[in-house]
Amino acid sequence: MLELTRVYHFSAGHRLADPALSDEANEALYGACFRPHGHNYYLEVTVAGRPDPVTGMSVDLEQIDGAVRQRVLERVDHRTLEEVPALAGVVTTGEGLARAFWRLLAPAVPAGALRRVTVVETAKNRFQYEGEAA
Amino acid sequence: MLELTRVYHFSAGHRLADPALSDEANEALYGACFRPHGHNYYLEVTVAGRPDPVTGMSVDLEQIDGAVRQRVLERVDHRTLEEVPALAGVVTTGEGLARAFWRLLAPAVPAGALRRVTVVETAKNRFQYEGEAA
Amino acid sequence: MLELTRVYHFSAGHRLADPALSDEANEALYGACFRPHGHNYYLEVTVAGRPDPVTGMSVDLEQIDGAVRQRVLERVDHRTLEEVPALAGVVTTGEGLARAFWRLLAPAVPAGALRRVTVVETAKNRFQYEGEAA
Amino acid sequence: MLELTRVYHFSAGHRLADPALSDEANEALYGACFRPHGHNYYLEVTVAGRPDPVTGMSVDLEQIDGAVRQRVLERVDHRTLEEVPALAGVVTTGEGLARAFWRLLAPAVPAGALRRVTVVETAKNRFQYEGEAA
Amino acid sequence: MLELTRVYHFSAGHRLADPALSDEANEALYGACFRPHGHNYYLEVTVAGRPDPVTGMSVDLEQIDGAVRQRVLERVDHRTLEEVPALAGVVTTGEGLARAFWRLLAPAVPAGALRRVTVVETAKNRFQYEGEAA
Amino acid sequence: MLELTRVYHFSAGHRLADPALSDEANEALYGACFRPHGHNYYLEVTVAGRPDPVTGMSVDLEQIDGAVRQRVLERVDHRTLEEVPALAGVVTTGEGLARAFWRLLAPAVPAGALRRVTVVETAKNRFQYEGEAA
Numbered sequence: 001m002l003e004l005t006r007v008y009h010f011s012a013g014h015r016l017a018d019p020a021l022s023d024e025a026n027e028a029l030y031g032a033c034f035r036p037h038g039h040n041y042y043l044e045v046t047v048a049g050r051p052d053p054v055t056g057m058s059v060d061l062e063q064i065d066g067a068v069r070q071r072v073l074e075r076v077d078h079r080t081l082e083e084v085p086a087l088a089g090v091v092t093t094g095e096g097l098a099r100a101f102w103r104l105l106a107p108a109v110p111a112g113a114l115r116r117v118t119v120v121e122t123a124k125n126r127f128q129y130e131g132e133a134a
Numbered sequence: 135m136l137e138l139t140r141v142y143h144f145s146a147g148h149r150l151a152d153p154a155l156s157d158e159a160n161e162a163l164y165g166a167c168f169r170p171h172g173h174n175y176y177l178e179v180t181v182a183g184r185p186d187p188v189t190g191m192s193v194d195l196e197q198i199d200g201a202v203r204q205r206v207l208e209r210v211d212h213r214t215l216e217e218v219p220a221l222a223g224v225v226t227t228g229e230g231l232a233r234a235f236w237r238l239l240a241p242a243v244p245a246g247a248l249r250r251v252t253v254v255e256t257a258k259n260r261f262q263y264e265g266e267a268a
Numbered sequence: 269m270l271e272l273t274r275v276y277h278f279s280a281g282h283r284l285a286d287p288a289l290s291d292e293a294n295e296a297l298y299g300a301c302f303r304p305h306g307h308n309y310y311l312e313v314t315v316a317g318r319p320d321p322v323t324g325m326s327v328d329l330e331q332i333d334g335a336v337r338q339r340v341l342e343r344v345d346h347r348t349l350e351e352v353p354a355l356a357g358v359v360t361t362g363e364g365l366a367r368a369f370w371r372l373l374a375p376a377v378p379a380g381a382l383r384r385v386t387v388v389e390t391a392k393n394r395f396q397y398e399g400e401a402a
Numbered sequence: 403m404l405e406l407t408r409v410y411h412f413s414a415g416h417r418l419a420d421p422a423l424s425d426e427a428n429e430a431l432y433g434a435c436f437r438p439h440g441h442n443y444y445l446e447v448t449v450a451g452r453p454d455p456v457t458g459m460s461v462d463l464e465q466i467d468g469a470v471r472q473r474v475l476e477r478v479d480h481r482t483l484e485e486v487p488a489l490a491g492v493v494t495t496g497e498g499l500a501r502a503f504w505r506l507l508a509p510a511v512p513a514g515a516l517r518r519v520t521v522v523e524t525a526k527n528r529f530q531y532e533g534e535a536a
Numbered sequence: 537m538l539e540l541t542r543v544y545h546f547s548a549g550h551r552l553a554d555p556a557l558s559d560e561a562n563e564a565l566y567g568a569c570f571r572p573h574g575h576n577y578y579l580e581v582t583v584a585g586r587p588d589p590v591t592g593m594s595v596d597l598e599q600i601d602g603a604v605r606q607r608v609l610e611r612v613d614h615r616t617l618e619e620v621p622a623l624a625g626v627v628t629t630g631e632g633l634a635r636a637f638w639r640l641l642a643p644a645v646p647a648g649a650l651r652r653v654t655v656v657e658t659a660k661n662r663f664q665y666e667g668e669a670a
Numbered sequence: 671m672l673e674l675t676r677v678y679h680f681s682a683g684h685r686l687a688d689p690a691l692s693d694e695a696n697e698a699l700y701g702a703c704f705r706p707h708g709h710n711y712y713l714e715v716t717v718a719g720r721p722d723p724v725t726g727m728s729v730d731l732e733q734i735d736g737a738v739r740q741r742v743l744e745r746v747d748h749r750t751l752e753e754v755p756a757l758a759g760v761v762t763t764g765e766g767l768a769r770a771f772w773r774l775l776a777p778a779v780p781a782g783a784l785r786r787v788t789v790v791e792t793a794k795n796r797f798q799y800e801g802e803a804a
Contacts, residue, residue, distance in 0.1 A: 537799065537800050537801060538765050538768065538769065538797070538798070538799050539797070539798045539799075539800075540764065540765065540795075540796075540797050540798075541795070541796045541797075541798070542794060542795060543793065543794045543795070543796075544794075585765070587761075587763070587765040587766060587769065590688060590690075590761075591688065591699060591761065591763075592686070592760070592761025592762070592763040592765060592766040593761075593763050593765065594765045
């Protein structure tokens with residue numbers, strides 16, 4: 001009933017390309033996104049909790065921040081997403097990233113706390129994943 | 135479980151007025167909004183999907199963008215909302231617009247994909263409609 | 269199915285401190301937030317409604333604005349949150365504030381209309397409460 | 403050397419049209435802006451001052467706010483700009499508005515204090531006037 | 537001719553009060569700002585430079601960031617501004633802060649490089665100081 | 671005295687690297703920016719003009735937009751900046767880009783009209799060039 005959302009930022013290069021396809025087919029499929037480019041991504045992580053009656057805090061923010069930093073930001077910030085080992089096999093669409101980040105984060109936060117992972121790719125595009133439980 | 139939100143923009147004039155009421159009654163009901171004025175509207179369209187395992191994409195963005203452009207933006211951008219035929223009979227409150235845009239868009243996107251239509255009228259007001267299925 | 273969100277703003281000072289703890293323990297628990305500081309808070313109030321077929325409006329905005337102004341803004345704006353009588357006993361974390369504002373607002377809006385109270389503490393932190401019915 | 407900028411907001415309808423031209427010529431000249439539409443305008447007013455050594459304030463904010471409210475906002479907010487008497491003869495381009503607002507405001511603030519009037523028409527367009535002294 | 541602006545953030549409590557005045561006089565002078573409250577401040581630091589033909593960089597960003605962090609942020613973030621020794625004697629209006637931050641920063645950046653210090657107190661208020669040379 | 675600013679957007683990949691240096695030296699010099707990454711860039715183009723007494727417009731916006739589109743956006747959007755022929759020899763720091771875009775744009779707008787080119791690399795970094803006349 002109580003949700004807390006933290007907003008993180010990273011800058012990364014990426015391109016959309018299916019290795020099984022020709023360049024022409026990839027360009028037809030992905031348009032300009034087939035060409036290597038990049039974004040300032042915002043990553044929003046939403047966790048649910050129940051405020052502790054004494055501390056007023058519902059989650060351990062240091063734990064959340066630490067998980068996001070170690071499992072996501074340090075791996076993707078100022079990188080090319082296609083070269084990030086933790087994203088091997090992921091098509092780096094916003095959809096793909098949101099789901100991949102969920103899978104990286106869910107094991108590192110309290111069981112059942114993760115509610116939503118939102119990837120904001122540009123001011124016109126955002127992708128939200130409410131995934132399978134950890 | 136995976137939602138994608140696209141953000142669109144249009145500028146339009148409008149006023150709130152009930153044709154059955156006198157000017158005085160309309161002003162009492164709608165206040166300053168009874169006078170013709172206008173806004174920079176943001177329209178957020180949220181669709182749900184399941185990422186294709188090969189392409190990583192959950193929806194056909196060109197289809198969504200095309201539907202929004204043809205069915206909404208080209209009809210309302212740089213127009214007076216009360217004069218838009220596709221909005222005939224709609225009171226152009228944020229509520230009315232959100233529901234009207236839903237009805238215009240739902241038939242043009244894959245069945246069941248449309249999740250939410252949000253009309254941002256000003257930085258202090260937004261209206262969200264999660265409507266009847268298409 | 270139709271939700272309207274209004275965004276309000278106030279500036280307030282606050283600190284996080286458990287009166288039962290020593291200064292050292294509080295600093296260990298709350299870090300920098302144990303020191304008196306302040307924020308520009310945004311308060312987002314979401315109410316649900318059904319557009320009136322004649323007026324196109326789903327809620328009485330003056331009623332909502334009045335409730336927020338009298339029950340929240342006039343009490344907290346340009347104040348120290350720990351000194352606000354209406355927040356007595358509330359740990360002024362974002363979680364605590366979201367729940368406290370819900371409780372202040374729910375009795376003053378139409379029964380069942382209040383859907384969500386969101387406290388935006390900084391651009392990196394927001395807290396959302398979908399509370400018990402009024 | 404010290405400049406203070408206040409940001410104000412108003413919503414208005416407008417259209418660009420030269421009364422001496424035919425509809426076709428106006429449409430060729432102004433494009434979509436020939437059709438009645440509207441915007442959420444932001445008006446930024448910049449004044450220069452020297453901080454008072456005792457109060458720390460360089461300008462009388464109530465005077466500035468009052469001047470903007472009475473001379474601009476109350477005349478244009480929730481109006482059609484072409485019907486505002488104080489804007490008679492003004493082509494309501496961003497350029498035209500910035501200059502017109504300067505002329506309305508300059509006599510109402512301390513002599514020489516007004517530095518800049520900026521009209522933000524949309525997130526992609528802003529117009530800044532540093533005009534003749536009051 | 538080339539200016540670089542870095543944006544920093546801190547949260548602080550403050551109040552406006554002239555110690556020589558009575559509470560009533562202070563409230564008459566400063567209104568609600570006489571009551572202790574707080575803000576999320578943005579501090580924008582603008583430095584001028586000439587891009588190095590080899591590195592493409594016009595300033596040593598680590599030097600700028602280090603100066604802002606040590607001389608400003610570490611002293612004011614999550615503090616009450618009136619209790620910050622480095623601000624002793626400063627009335628903490630936006631004007632006062634902009635000038636005080638300039639004086640703290642100018643000696644720590646290359647001579648003549650500092651062009652402008654802007655304090656953004658709220659979304660509606662910003663204060664810009666282009667001060668005496670270092 | 672009248673300035674108009676248009677805001678454009680592009681997404682691009684880039685890295686900072688001096689070809690004359692070793693990888694170690696580049697990493698020491700540019701830090702994380704030595705690694706290929708990317709940004710959502712905003713390009714702000716400011717031109718000066720004098721409003722035409724009849725049209726109210728001070729510049730030919732289609733000319734400005736066309737120049738930016740053809741000379742900058744089509745060359746850099748969804749590209750790797752280091753591979754853009756028009757940027758050959760440019761170190762793609764914000765400083766380098768601002769100056770390069772100025773040089774691309776100045777010949778394509780009315781003589782003397784270009785006042786400022788601003789490259790917004792992230793929400794924390796912007797670079798402004800007021801260059802040599804065209």
